[in-house]
Amino acid sequence: MAIKKKRVARELLFGDLWEFDPAPETAPAFIADRYGLFINGEFVAPKSKKWIDSISPRDEKKISEIALAGQADVNAAYAAAARAFPAWSKLPGAERGKYLYRLARLLQDRAREFAVAETIDGGKPIREARDFDVPMAAAHFFYHAGWADKLEYAAPGRDLKALGVVGQVIPWNFPLLMLAWKLAPALALGNTVVLKPAETTSVTALKFAELIRDVGLPKGVVNIVTGAGETGAAVVKHPTAAKIAFTGSTGVGKWIQRELAGTGKRLTLELGGKGANIVFEDAAIDQAVEGIINGIFFNQGHVCCAGSRLLVQESIEVEVLRKLKLRMKSLRTGDPLDKNTDIGAINSKRQWERITELVDAGVSEGAEIYQNDCTLPKKGFYFPPTLLCGVTQSHRVVKEEIFGPVLSVLTFRTPDEAVEKANNTAYGLSAGVWTDKGSKYLAVASQLKAGVVWGNSFNKFDPASPFGGFKESGFGREGGRQGLLEYGELV
Numbered sequence: 001m002a003i004k005k006k007r008v009a010r011e012l013l014f015g016d017l018w019e020f021d022p023a024p025e026t027a028p029a030f031i032a033d034r035y036g037l038f039i040n041g042e043f044v045a046p047k048s049k050k051w052i053d054s055i056s057p058r059d060e061k062k063i064s065e066i067a068l069a070g071q072a073d074v075n076a077a078y079a080a081a082a083r084a085f086p087a088w089s090k091l092p093g094a095e096r097g098k099y100l101y102r103l104a105r106l107l108q109d110r111a112r113e114f115a116v117a118e119t120i121d122g123g124k125p126i127r128e129a130r131d132f133d134v135p136m137a138a139a140h141f142f143y144h145a146g147w148a149d150k151l152e153y154a155a156p157g158r159d160l161k162a163l164g165v166v167g168q169v170i171p172w173n174f175p176l177l178m179l180a181w182k183l184a185p186a187l188a189l190g191n192t193v194v195l196k197p198a199e200t201t202s203v204t205a206l207k208f209a210e211l212i213r214d215v216g217l218p219k220g221v222v223n224i225v226t227g228a229g230e231t232g233a234a235v236v237k238h239p240t241a242a243k244i245a246f247t248g249s250t251g252v253g254k255w256i257q258r259e260l261a262g263t264g265k266r267l268t269l270e271l272g273g274k275g276a277n278i279v280f281e282d283a284a285i286d287q288a289v290e291g292i293i294n295g296i297f298f299n300q301g302h303v304c305c306a307g308s309r310l311l312v313q314e315s316i317e318v319e320v321l322r323k324l325k326l327r328m329k330s331l332r333t334g335d336p337l338d339k340n341t342d343i344g345a346i347n348s349k350r351q352w353e354r355i356t357e358l359v360d361a362g363v364s365e366g367a368e369i370y371q372n373d374c375t376l377p378k379k380g381f382y383f384p385p386t387l388l389c390g391v392t393q394s395h396r397v398v399k400e401e402i403f404g405p406v407l408s409v410l411t412f413r414t415p416d417e418a419v420e421k422a423n424n425t426a427y428g429l430s431a432g433v434w435t436d437k438g439s440k441y442l443a444v445a446s447q448l449k450a451g452v453v454w455g456n457s458f459n460k461f462d463p464a465s466p467f468g469g470f471k472e473s474g475f476g477r478e479g480g481r482q483g484l485l486e487y488g489e490l491v
Contacts, residue, residue, distance in 0.1 A: 020332070023339040025126045029117040031203055034065040037073055037226060038209035040080035041219030047072040052228070054203060057123035057345035058336050059379045066202045069225040074194070074234040077223035081165040081192040082240055084220030089162040089190035097148030100187060102215040104141035107134065110211075114204060118176055119336045121203040123345030123381070124299050126337050136461060137180035140479070143463035144184035147484055151189065154481055160488040162190035163266060164242035167235045170205075171248045172198035172347050173302035173403075179205050181478045182245050183222065189487045191243075194223045196235045200348050202226045233259075241265055243487070247304075250401075250427075250472045268476025268486050270304065270468055272401040273429030276422035277307030277458060278444065280415075281316045283434035287456065289323045292407070295432060295458035297331065297385050300343055301405040302351075304473070305430035307458055309398060311418050314411045321389065321409070325370060328385050333374050343405055346381040355383050355404035362388045362397035362408070393424055401427070415440065419447045428470035432458045451477075 034051065036043040048070035053062045069077075088096070107114065115130040124133070151160045166186050170178040175197055186193050197205035209224050225231055236244050236256050243266035246256055253271040260267055277295050279288045295307030312320045336344030346352040363369050370387040386406045391398050397408045412418040422431055431450040433441050445453040451469040454460055461467070466480035477483045 020340045022335075024335070025116055025119070025337045025339060027112040027116050029120055030113055031064050031117055031120065031207075035067060035202070035206040035226070037067045037069055037077070038206065038212070038222075038224040039073070039077045040223065041213060041217075043209070046070065047076070052199060054121065054200070055348075056120050057347055057381045058120065059377075060381075063120055064203060066199070066206075066226045069196075069227040069231045069234075071234050074225055074231065074238060077194045077225050078165060078238050078240040080220035080223050081194050084218055085162075085164055085192045088192055088218060088221050091190070093149035093151055093188075093190075096188060096190065097145040099215055099217050100141045100145035100148060100184060103211055103217075104138045104145065106211045106215060107138045107141065107208075111135070111138070114176060114207065116337070117207055118204050119344070122172065122175060122201045123336050123347050124302075125341045125344045126339055127341070128299060133174060133177050136463075137177045140177075140180040140184045140463045144188040144484070147185075148188040151488075154484055154488075155490055158490045160189065160485070161491055163487060163489055164191065165240050166191045166193050166243045166245060166487065167238060167241040168193055168195045168245045169232045169235060169248065170195065170197050172201040173299060173304070175201040176204040176208065178247055179208060181483075182247075185478075185484045186245075186487045187221065189484065191487055192221050194225060194235055194238075194241070196225050196227070196232050199226065199228045199231075236260070243267065245476075245486075246270070250474075253474055266486075268468075268478070269474035270476070270478060271429075271472060271474040272403075272427060273304045273306065273469065273473050274309060274399070274401055274425045274427045275305050275307045275430035275432070275450070276309045276311050276425075276448075277432040278311045278412075278418050278422060278434065279313065279316070279320060280418075280433075280435040280437075280440065281313040282436040282440075284436065284456070285316065285319060285323060288434040289320065289327050291432060291434065291456070291458045292324060293327055293331070296407045297343055297405050298459055300346055300383070302347060302403055303459070305452065305459070305467075306403075307430070307432050308402060308407060309422075309425075310407055310409045311412055311421055312409065313418075314413050317411050321387075324387070328370075328372055328387070331372060331385050333372065333382060333384055334377055343385055346383050346404065349381055351403065352381040352383060355402055355406060358397055358400060358402050359386060359388070359406055362391065362395055365391075365395050367391045367395060367397065367408075393421065399425070415444055419444060423447075423449050426472040429473035430454070430469075
């Protein structure tokens with residue numbers, strides 16, 4: 001009784017002893033009130049004379065106005081890229097590499113500014129933008145700068161030539177990083193680019209255009225057109241494009257494939273996923289729990305390769321779920337600019353509604369729901385980290401990509417059953433295997449139909465490692481020598 005009284009007294013005196021004081025990021029983001037299109041080395045007003053508001057998901061406030069590019073604007077961007085291609089492609093690789101090095105270094109110099117802008121624009125926690133997105137984006141430019149004067153080693157015995165003008169469409173979950181994934185290899189090989197960022201997260205792409213201008217990249221080599229789906233369609237269907245590179249939803253990827261059929265354009269698609277995270281009974285449970293948390297709650301689950309299906313061996317289900325729920329209690333959901341935040345804002349109201357609808361469907365189909373008991377901000381789009389247990393392969397939450405902080409839990413008894421359940425999906429982008437036995441990992445990984453399989457880890461990336469999927473997760477690779485080859489023609 002005395003101990004309880006002392007604890008109550010301390011709580012009355014100090015409040016919740018486990019609560020952190022707010023630690024807001026104070027670095028300025030330098031976001032302009034309005035951004036035009038970046039065409040032929042300059043920011044220009046859209047010929048459409050239309051603008052769209054960029055809304056921050058953290059507080060639903062308008063942060064900038066973004067140009068809405070029409071067909072005439074896309075035509076101008078492709079014309080600029082076509083004019084720039086002959087000189088850029090003939091420039092010695094070492095000289096092209098210098099521009100990429102400059103971009104990487106300038107991005108490092110302004111890293112905190114870009115991290116804050118990425119967080120405000122997209123809703124991801126500042127810790128992730130600061131420690132992962134921006135450094136990894138710079139790393140991709142450094143890596144491909146190194147390739148620029150060594151292309152003869154990318155395909156020994158063959159010449160690797162630039163394709164021409166490349167159209168690129170990137171998603172809203174990793175705006176700056178996806179820009180780097182696509183721009184860096186295309187430029188290293190001598191291609192010129194017309195890039196279209198997502199309409200909800202265009203700010204950092206346009207801020208990056210400032211870096212392109214500052215490093216003196218020749219005019220027209222990179223052109224950035226902003227807008228919604230119609231703008232993306234114009235970029236994809238433009239006759240000047242020699243290749244289209246798209247990262248986004250499977251539905252749009254299928255449409256692009258139909259549109260480009262018979263045109264002769266090269267195409268790479270990195271689409272959705274429903275990754276399986278498989279935990280065997282001989283795994284290091286505490287380590288696996290951290291991997292599960294990282295696999296599904298990183299970037300609010302807005303990750304194509306998220307481990308959104310947990311397959312846990314039946315004999316350790318109770319222990320894993322107990323530790324997983326305990327670990328989830330320590331996750332902080334809230335203002336993404338707070339450096340204590342683990343799970344930030346959902347990217348948009350539309351995505352928040354999609355997540356809510358699928359979770360409700362899972363519960364109505366019989367899933368047992370577990371959510372953190374947390375207080376969410378009153379303004380902005382927030383969703384608590386969620387477990388859905390007691391589900392089967394037929395549940396929508398197991399079959400469909402939720403793209404949010406929601407983990408579906410299934411069990412298995414044998415390795416063969418784990419492989420069968422993991423492969424029982426239309427997707428094939430990623431998987432994770434947790435086991436103390438190297439032979440078991442190799443045996444299981446070799447049977448999984450996924451582009452990348454992590455062993456006793458999850459969400460590990462490196463510019464030198466190729467990334468991509470199978471089945472409805474797309475085709476082609478990004479990163480590494482394999483990703484570089486996607487932007488060239490072997491002769």
